[in-house]
Amino acid sequence: MSDITQSNIQTTQFDELPDAPPKRKIKLSWAGKTGVVVLIFWAIIVAIGPMIAPYHEGDILDEALFMVPGGGEYPDTDFQPPSKIVYLGTDYLGRDTLSRILFGARTTIGISFIATLWAYAIGVTLGIAAAVGSKPLDMTLSRLNDAVLAIPSLMLALVMIAALGSTIPLLILLTGIIYAASVFRIARSLGQEVMVSDFVEAARVRGEGLWWIITREILPNIAMPLATDFGLRFVWIILFISALSFLGLGVQPPMSDWGSMVKENLPGLIYGSIAPLAPSLAIATLTISVNMIVDDISAHSGGKLAKRMIS
Amino acid sequence: MSVLLEVDDLKISARRDDDSLLPIVKGVSFYVARGEVVALIGESGSGKTTIALSALGYTKPGLEFAGGEVRLEGEDVITMGSDQLRTLRGQRVAYLAQSAAATFNPALTIGEQVTESCVLHGILNQEQAAERAETLYRALELPDPDRLGRRYPHQVSGGQLQRLMAAMALCGKPDLLVLDEPTTALDVTTQIEVLKAFKSVIKQEGSAAIYVTHDLSVVAQIADHIVVLYAGETQEYGSAEQVVSDPGHDYTRRLMYAVRPPPAAGQGDETSGEHRREAPALEVKDLVAGYGKVKDGKPAITVLRDVNVAIERGHSVGVIGESGCGKSTLARVMAGLLPAAQGEVLLDGEPLEPALQQRSRSDLQKVQFVFQMADTALNPRQRIDHILGRPLEFYLGLKGKEKRRRVGELLQIVELPQEFAGRYPEELSGGQKQRINLARALAASPEVLLCDEVISALDSIVGANVIELLKKLRKQTGVSFVFISHDLSTVASFADEIIVLYAGRVVEKGTTDAVLSPPYHPYTRLLISSVPELRVGWLEETMQTQEAQAGIDRVVTLTDKGCPFFDRCPRAIKDTCDQETPPVRMLSGGHAIECHLGEAEFAQ
Numbered sequence: 001m002s003d004i005t006q007s008n009i010q011t012t013q014f015d016e017l018p019d020a021p022p023k024r025k026i027k028l029s030w031a032g033k034t035g036v037v038v039l040i041f042w043a044i045i046v047a048i049g050p051m052i053a054p055y056h057e058g059d060i061l062d063e064a065l066f067m068v069p070g071g072g073e074y075p076d077t078d079f080q081p082p083s084k085i086v087y088l089g090t091d092y093l094g095r096d097t098l099s100r101i102l103f104g105a106r107t108t109i110g111i112s113f114i115a116t117l118w119a120y121a122i123g124v125t126l127g128i129a130a131a132v133g134s135k136p137l138d139m140t141l142s143r144l145n146d147a148v149l150a151i152p153s154l155m156l157a158l159v160m161i162a163a164l165g166s167t168i169p170l171l172i173l174l175t176g177i178i179y180a181a182s183v184f185r186i187a188r189s190l191g192q193e194v195m196v197s198d199f200v201e202a203a204r205v206r207g208e209g210l211w212w213i214i215t216r217e218i219l220p221n222i223a224m225p226l227a228t229d230f231g232l233r234f235v236w237i238i239l240f241i242s243a244l245s246f247l248g249l250g251v252q253p254p255m256s257d258w259g260s261m262v263k264e265n266l267p268g269l270i271y272g273s274i275a276p277l278a279p280s281l282a283i284a285t286l287t288i289s290v291n292m293i294v295d296d297i298s299a300h301s302g303g304k305l306a307k308r309m310i311s
Numbered sequence: 312m313s314v315l316l317e318v319d320d321l322k323i324s325a326r327r328d329d330d331s332l333l334p335i336v337k338g339v340s341f342y343v344a345r346g347e348v349v350a351l352i353g354e355s356g357s358g359k360t361t362i363a364l365s366a367l368g369y370t371k372p373g374l375e376f377a378g379g380e381v382r383l384e385g386e387d388v389i390t391m392g393s394d395q396l397r398t399l400r401g402q403r404v405a406y407l408a409q410s411a412a413a414t415f416n417p418a419l420t421i422g423e424q425v426t427e428s429c430v431l432h433g434i435l436n437q438e439q440a441a442e443r444a445e446t447l448y449r450a451l452e453l454p455d456p457d458r459l460g461r462r463y464p465h466q467v468s469g470g471q472l473q474r475l476m477a478a479m480a481l482c483g484k485p486d487l488l489v490l491d492e493p494t495t496a497l498d499v500t501t502q503i504e505v506l507k508a509f510k511s512v513i514k515q516e517g518s519a520a521i522y523v524t525h526d527l528s529v530v531a532q533i534a535d536h537i538v539v540l541y542a543g544e545t546q547e548y549g550s551a552e553q554v555v556s557d558p559g560h561d562y563t564r565r566l567m568y569a570v571r572p573p574p575a576a577g578q579g580d581e582t583s584g585e586h587r588r589e590a591p592a593l594e595v596k597d598l599v600a601g602y603g604k605v606k607d608g609k610p611a612i613t614v615l616r617d618v619n620v621a622i623e624r625g626h627s628v629g630v631i632g633e634s635g636c637g638k639s640t641l642a643r644v645m646a647g648l649l650p651a652a653q654g655e656v657l658l659d660g661e662p663l664e665p666a667l668q669q670r671s672r673s674d675l676q677k678v679q680f681v682f683q684m685a686d687t688a689l690n691p692r693q694r695i696d697h698i699l700g701r702p703l704e705f706y707l708g709l710k711g712k713e714k715r716r717r718v719g720e721l722l723q724i725v726e727l728p729q730e731f732a733g734r735y736p737e738e739l740s741g742g743q744k745q746r747i748n749l750a751r752a753l754a755a756s757p758e759v760l761l762c763d764e765v766i767s768a769l770d771s772i773v774g775a776n777v778i779e780l781l782k783k784l785r786k787q788t789g790v791s792f793v794f795i796s797h798d799l800s801t802v803a804s805f806a807d808e809i810i811v812l813y814a815g816r817v818v819e820k821g822t823t824d825a826v827l828s829p830p831y832h833p834y835t836r837l838l839i840s841s842v843p844e845l846r847v848g849w850l851e852e853t854m855q856t857q858e859a860q861a862g863i864d865r866v867v868t869l870t871d872k873g874c875p876f877f878d879r880c881p882r883a884i885k886d887t888c889d890q891e892t893p894p895v896r897m898l899s900g901g902h903a904i905e906c907h908l909g910e911a912e913f914a915q
Contacts, residue, residue, distance in 0.1 A: 198688040202751070205646050205667060206702060207675040220692035 032296030038289035046109050049102035054087075057103035058254030060094050061086070079265075079273040091265050091275045101282055104256035109286065111172055111251070112237045116230065118176030119237070123183025124226065128214055130184070131191030142188070148181040154243065161249045171250060175237055186229055190222040197221075224297065231294035235287040242283075258283050315384060315519045316343040316366055316487055322378035323361055323370060323543075335374060336361055336543040341536070343487065343519045350522040350534035350551070352566065354770045355741060358543040363489050363523045365389070367404050368396045383487070401432035405480035409492040411472040414479075415464040421475055422460025429483030440482060447478040450515055451508040469634065470501035474508050481516060488513070488520040494529060498633040498797050499841040506532055506843075507854055525770035527566055528843040531555045532850040539563045552847055566772070567845065590660030591621040592791040593645065593678065593759045598654035600644045601815075608653045613871075614640045615815045618654075620793075622759060627785060627792035629806030629823070631799055631838070637815040638795045639683075642761045645793065646680040658759075676706040679757035683764040685744035689736040695722075695747055696732035702754040721750040725780060742773035746780070753784070759791045766801060778805055799838050803827055811835050814875030821902030832904045833880045874907065882908060 028036065055061065063074040065085050077094030080086055088097040130141040160174050194200060200217050208217075242259015244250030251257035258279040265275040323336040336358045343349045351359040361374065365381050368388035380387045388399060400406075408414050415424060425447075426440035435443060441460065448456035451474040464472060473493060480488055493509070494502040510533050513520055524530055530537055530551065537554040539547040539562060547560040558564050598618040603611025614637045622628045630638050643649040645656055647667030656663045658677060664670045682688035689698055699718045703709040709717055719729055725746040736744055745765060752760055762781070766774035778801065784790060796802050802809060802823075809826040811819040811834060819832040826835060840856060843849060873889040874880070880888065884907055893905045 198682045198684060199690040201648065202680070202682060202688050205648060205675070205680045206705060206755075207667065207670070207672055208705070216693070217690055221690070 028293075028296050031292045035289035035292035035296070038285050039293065042105060042109060042286050042289075045102060045105045049105045053096075053099040053102040055096040055099040057095070057100050057256040059096065059099070061090060061096060079268045079271050079275060081272075082274065088278045089274055091261065092268060097261075097275050097278050100256035100261060101258065101279055104258045104261060104279065105282070107168075107251050107255055108238060108241070108258040108283075111168060111175075111241055111257075112234055115172045115175035115179070115237050115241070116234045118172060119179035119183050119233065120226075120230065122176065122180035124187045126180075127184040127187025128191045128218065130188045131195050132210060132214060132218070138188075141184070145181050145184050148178070149185075153178045153240070157240075157244060158247070158249060161244070166249050166252055168251070171241065171244070175240060179233055179237060179240075183229070183233065187222070187226065190225055191218055194218045194221045227297060228294045231290040234290060238283060238287065313345050314342050315345050316521075317382045318342065318362070318365070318379070319382065320379035321362065321365060321381060322376070323358070323365065323374055324377040325374050332377065334377065334543065336365075338379065339538070339540070339543070339545050340379075341538050341545070341548055343521060345486075345519055346514075346517045347535045348513060348520045348522055348533055349536045349538065350524060350530040351538050351540060352524055352527060352530055353540035354525055354566075354772045356542070357540040359523045359525075359540050360491055361543075362540070363491060363521050364406075366487060366489055366521060367400050367406055369400075398432070401428060402434055402483055403485055404487045404489060405483065405485040407476050407480050407488065407490045407493050409495060411476040411493075412464075412469065414476055415472060417464055419463075420460065421462050421464060421467070424464075425460065425475060425479045425482055428479070432483060434483045443484075444478060444482055447481055447512070448475075450512045451475075451478055452504075453478075468501075470497060470504050473497065473501075473505050477509060477512060481512065481518070484516070485518060488518055489523070490520055491523045492525070493522075495524065495526065499799065499838060499843075500633060502529070502843070503841050503850070503853065506850060509533065510850065525772075526843075527555070527771075528845040528849075531845055531847050532843060539566065555845060555847060590657070592624040592626075592659065593793070594621040594657040594660075595619060595641070595645065596654050596657065598641075598644060598651050598656075600640060600649060600651045600654075602649075605652045610652045613652075613815065615644070618812075618815075618817055620810060620817075620820075622791045622793060623807075624758070624791055625785070625789040626807045627794050627805060629802035629809045630793060630795045630812060631797065631802050631809060632812035633797060633838075635814075636812045638797075638812055639763055640815075641812070642680065642763050642793060642795055645759075645761055646678060647675075648680075672706065676755045677758040679752035679755050679760055681749055681752045681760060681762045681765050683767065685741065685748040686736075688748050689744060689751075691736055693735075694732070695734050695736070695739075698736075698747065699732075699750055699754050702751060706755045717754070721754055724753065724784070725750045740773075742769055742777065745769060745773075745777055749777075749780070753788075753790075757790060759793065761793045761795075763795045764797070765794075767796065767798065774801070781805060799842055811838070816875060817903075817905065818876065819902075819904045821898070822900060825898070825900055825902040830898065830904065832906055833882055833908075834876050837879070874905075884908075 050057075061077050063077055066075045066077060066080060066083075068075070077090055078092050080090040080094070082089045086096045086098065088101070091097055091100065126141055126145075130138040133141075156178060157174055161170065164170055195218065200213060203213050203217050238259065241250050242257065242262065245257045245260035246263040251260060261279040262276050262283070265273065265279075268275045319340050320338045321336055321340070322334065322338055324332040324334050327333055339358075339362055341349060351363055353359045361371065364370065365376070366383070366388070368381070368391050370376060376389045379389075381389055383399070383403065388396070391399060415421070422441060422444060425444045426435075426437065429435050429443075430437050430440050434440075444460060445456050448459050453459055453471055453474055459467075459475075464475075467475065476493070477488075490509070494505050497505060506529065522530065522534055534551045537547075537549065537551050538545055539554065539560065541562050546562040547554060547558065549559070553559075554563060555567075558567060596619055598615055599608065599610075599613060600615045601610030601613040605611075618641065620628065620630075620641070630641060632638050640649060644651050647656075647663070647665065647670055650665035656665070658674060663674055663678075667675065696715070696718050699721050700709075700714050703714050703717050715732075718732055722729055722731055727743060727746055727750075731739065731743070731747075736747070739747065749765070765781075766777050769777060781792070781794075782805065785792060792806075794802060794806055806823050808821065809819075809823050810817055811826065811832060813834050819826055819835050827839065831839070840853060873891060874883075874893045877883050877888045883889070887907050891907070893907045896904050896906065896909075898904065
């Protein structure tokens with residue numbers, strides 16, 4: 001790495017300069033790889049879940065299915081243990097848990113993901129605008145943001161949904177706006193930090209416009225921490241929508257949603273039913289896998305730096 | 312003398328991504344006796360810091376011990392468990408990092424931080440520790456020792472903070488101190504003050520030290536033994552006297568060669584007049600600039616006052632002064648980053664808009680700024696070919712093949728291999744990054760390059776290479792340079808003219824030879840005498856001089872009235888220097904000195 005050796009390096013001709021030097025690859029650790037596998041698994045479920053589900057999410061299963069041969073009575077269909085008929089048992093109304101998870105993947109992941117994207121679209125746009133813009137603009141946006149943050153998010157959602165009715169687009173819109181407030185703060189502070197760095201100053205001395213500075217200098221440098229935050233925010237939004245569902249204002253029955261499945265089946269724990277556990281596990285695997293990937297990416301950009309510099 | 316630390320055939324390796332080992336330190340042995348300072352010297356990448364850290368039983372992430380022993384009083388620290396290591400690091404071996412500013416927590420008082428570690432490790436209780444800290448403040452000649460502990464880090468100067476870090480390390484009475492380049496980032500006058508304090512406190516406390524640096528002349532002042540390292544191997548090991556006066560190894564001689572000679576007349580390159588034109592390339596007239604709101608042509612904090620500078624085409628002007636004197640502010644005004652409150656900046660005789668937003672693209676192209684820290688001035692997310700390609704595209708409209716060809720040329724100009732086009736900044740060493748930083752400015756085909764401390768962060772050999780490169784560029788392209796540095800020797804070897812700034816005022820200017828030979832402004836004399844010389848005993852001699860006694864260990868203060876250098880000047884005239892603005896004395900050949908003293912008095 002020393003400059004002494006440089007004089008010995010043969011300089012190649014200009015023409016031999018490669019067209020497009022290869023991009024660096026991110027090598028994932030086993031944890032990251034596991035995360036990717038789990039995430040791909042859930043992505044597939046989102047795509048084909050309803051097609052492979054044995055029953056419809058709203059179907060209350062017929063008592064006849066659970067008849068013990070020879071037994072005279074019809075058994076209760078709620079909180080049935082796993083069996084060949086219902087692989088993950090039934091819930092408190094006697095619906096198939098597996099089918100509800102498969103259907104629910106689409107609502108839970110879909111709504112949360114779109115809402116997170118929406119929160120990021122608003123939060124990052126305004127956050128960067130506040131970071132690079134004039135002081136009055138920064139003040140206006142930040143104070144407005146404080147106002148949004150000051151209102152308890154669940155209350156805000158309750159009032160809005162009560163007034164406008166519960167539909168999925170409204171749910172996404174509302175969640176997005178509520179979470180955009182915290183994204184705004186992160187994007188703004190990250191942006192401000194990069195904005196005062198020497199390389200942004202170098203770009204300004206060169207005479208670059210704001211658009212260039214934002215897209216080429218700032219965004220690439222804050223993408224990693226924002227991606228880390230994206231994972232966490234996604235997880236919180238899943239929980240937020242679950243909470244709304246529990247209050248009866250989120251995803252409306254008979255549509256299934258993992259969060260509401262956990263809450264509505266809580267009494268089942270007493271009977272040793274796995275109906276509340278299965279969707280919890282689904283949420284856990286999804287959120288943990290997202291975090292493992294995010295950790296890996298951010299560790300790669302920082303932690304292994306020392307290694308790369310000496311080899 | 313009993314041996315305190317013994318490093319025996321130490322080997323440290325880095326683990327690559329494919330799990331193979333890359334040796335970094337290849338079998339180094341030396342010992343440190345009680346009360347002795349051993350210096351590890353070498354350029355960056357020589358493994359000197361890695362070896363020094365092994366005394367704490369520590370390796371940087373990605374590195375591991377591969378063999379040998381590091382024995383502190385007979386005990387091998389490499390094989391210690393984490394509990395033992397904690398005791399070792401807290402009580403017996405203390406580490407002083409390079410940057411004091413980064414080491415101190417700005418939210419806690421100095422006293423809390425100096426005493427924290429030894430109280431935590433139960434060596435002293437809070438009261439004893441505070442008492443001990445005060446003794447150390449006195450030993451380190453810090454101002455106001457009984458109240459210093461209640462201040463916050465931002466309330467003291469950089470040199471004081473550096474000494475406070477020594478107090479922090481010494482508070483728990485460690486057996487061994489590890490000092491990692493503790494004076495590298497400091498001004499010459501501050502460096503002397505810190506060196507002197509370190510030397511006397513080490514002697515007083517009788518503790519041993521490992522001193523890591525790349526600067527031979529600093530080592531000559533403080534070390535008893537010197538280990539010269541290159542690429543993880545010992546090149547030479549001997550007493551300071553012997554290594555400095557009679558180096559036995561080629562590499563040591565190379566290091567000594569890279570030590571810049573003390574600044575003196577006749578070192579500057581004579582630039583030919585072939586690129587000359589009527590008007591100076593860049594000129595600054597009656598400049599007043601500073602920070603904060605401008606009111607009646609005066610900013611809230613005025614940094615620069617009545618500054619006049621002209622840079623002839625193809626010439627280089629060195630701007631020198633201590634930190635806080637307004638050097639960087641001057642460059643920022645020229646670049647348009649900081650609009651001037653009064654006065655104007657002329658390019659080729661035409662006035663430039665004060666703010667860069669109003670400047671035309673071709674004006675921007677002609678004045679390029681080279682930032683001090685190549686580490687932060689290059690976007691870590693952009694490949695080198697993008698970094699160099701952007702100005703080509705932006706100013707010259709080059710695209711595709713043409714642009715790539717030019718990127719190749721630029722890399723060749725700064726003497727880097729073509730493959731670097733595909734790398735990211737973090738994959739380059741410090742010196743290489745600085746070359747890219749320079750190449751980016753050159754890509755614009757500028758007429759004036761503003762170089763702000765471009766080699767200050769580099770070690771001496773790499774820095775000397777960059778200076779050679781700049782000289783070559785100046786010859787080839789006829790670019791004018793504004794070369795800002797706190798290091799007089801560097802400026803002396805490069806600039807045609809020198810401007811000495813003090814507290815935002817030009818105190819002396821003229822050709823390099825004129826400024827560096829008598830008559831001097833008292834401040835210039837102080838700066839020149841503070842540059843360490845490569846011989847044992849220089850420090851003690853210098854501290855005896857009246858310049859050093861009056862001028863060292865003071866901060867630059869901005870004043871409206873009188874001469875700002877008044878409180879540090881050994882020859883200040885009371886009631887004159889602190890009241891009246893000093894007159895400009897014009898000497899022969901455009902040499903000007905701003906001082907109340909007469910020409911006859913300068914000559915003394």
